[in-house]
Amino acid sequence: xxxxxxxxxxLIGQEGQKLTLKxxxxxxxxxxxxxxxxxxxxxxxxxxxxxxxDLQKGDLSEGYDASREKKSSFSLTVTSAQKNEMAxxxxxxxxxxxxxxxxxxxxxxxxxVL
Amino acid sequence: GDSVxxxxxxxxxxxxxxxxxNCTYQTIYSNPFLxxxxxxxxESPRLLLKSFTxxxxxxxxxxxxxxxxxxxxxHLQKSSAQLSDSALYYCALSLSxxxxxxxxxxxxxxxxxxx
Numbered sequence: 001x002x003x004x005x006x007x008x009x010x011l012i013g014q015e016g017q018k019l020t021l022k023x024x025x026x027x028x029x030x031x032x033x034x035x036x037x038x039x040x041x042x043x044x045x046x047x048x049x050x051x052x053x054d055l056q057k058g059d060l061s062e063g064y065d066a067s068r069e070k071k072s073s074f075s076l077t078v079t080s081a082q083k084n085e086m087a088x089x090x091x092x093x094x095x096x097x098x099x100x101x102x103x104x105x106x107x108x109x110x111x112x113v114l
Numbered sequence: 115g116d117s118v119x120x121x122x123x124x125x126x127x128x129x130x131x132x133x134x135x136n137c138t139y140q141t142i143y144s145n146p147f148l149x150x151x152x153x154x155x156x157e158s159p160r161l162l163l164k165s166f167t168x169x170x171x172x173x174x175x176x177x178x179x180x181x182x183x184x185x186x187x188x189h190l191q192k193s194s195a196q197l198s199d200s201a202l203y204y205c206a207l208s209l210s211x212x213x214x215x216x217x218x219x220x221x222x223x224x225x226x227x228x229x
Binding site: 014035040041042043044045048056058090102103105106107109 | 123127149151157158159160161164166175204206217218219221222
C-alpha cells in the first residue's frame with residue numbers, strides 16, 4: 001500500500017502572506033490533485049498534474065500557484081492569503097490514463113488566516 | 115458545464131431506518147463515471163462505490179447505487195442505517211479527456227444517524 005503525506009497539518013498565516021502547502025505520495029501515481037474543501041461547497045479542484053512538470057488549472061485556480069517538480073511531490077502556493085480565510089486543502093493522487101479510477105486522498109492541511 | 119448536484123446538505127435519521135442520499139449530474143459526456151466518496155470525522159475521503167454501467171446496481175459495504183442515464187441520477191441507498199454510517203458523503207463525476215483525468219464533486223451530504 002501507499003500513503004499521501006501532507007505538510008503541514010495546520011497552517012496559520014497573516015493576511016497577504018504567501019503560503020506553501022506540500023504533498024508527497026509513494027503510490028508512484030502519475031496524476032496528483034489539489035482540492036479545497038469548504039463546508040457547504042464540497043471539494044473544488046484547484047490544480048491537477050498528469051505528470052512531472054505538468055500543470056492543469058481547475059475551477060478554483062485564481063489566487064493559487066502549483067508546482068510538480070517530481071513525480072512524487074506536488075506543492076500548492078496561496079499567493080496572497082485572505083483575511084479570516086479558513087479552509088482545508090486536500091491533496092490526492094491517481095493513476096493516469098484509465099477511466100473509472102479512484103482518487104487516494106491525504107489527510108489535509110487546515111489553513112487559518114488571521 | 116459539467117456539474118453534480120446533491121440537494122440535501124444534512125440528512126438526520128434514526129438507526130435502522132433506510133438511507134437515501136440524492137445525486138444528479140449534468141454532462142455533455144455520453145459515458146460518465148459516477149462515484150460516491152465517504153469522509154468520516156477527522157479522516158480523509160475514500161471511495162465507497164463507483165459505476166459506469168447504465169441501470170446496473172453496484173454495491174459495497176451495505177450501500178448500493180444504480181446509475182440511471184435517463185434521469186442523470188446516481189442515488190446512494192442503504193436498507194438500514196447504522197450509527198457508524200454518520201459521515202459526509204460526496205457524489206462525484208469523472209470527466210476524462212486528453213487533458214487528463216479529473217473528478218468533479220458535489221457539495222456533499224452530511225448523514226447523521228441517531229440511536
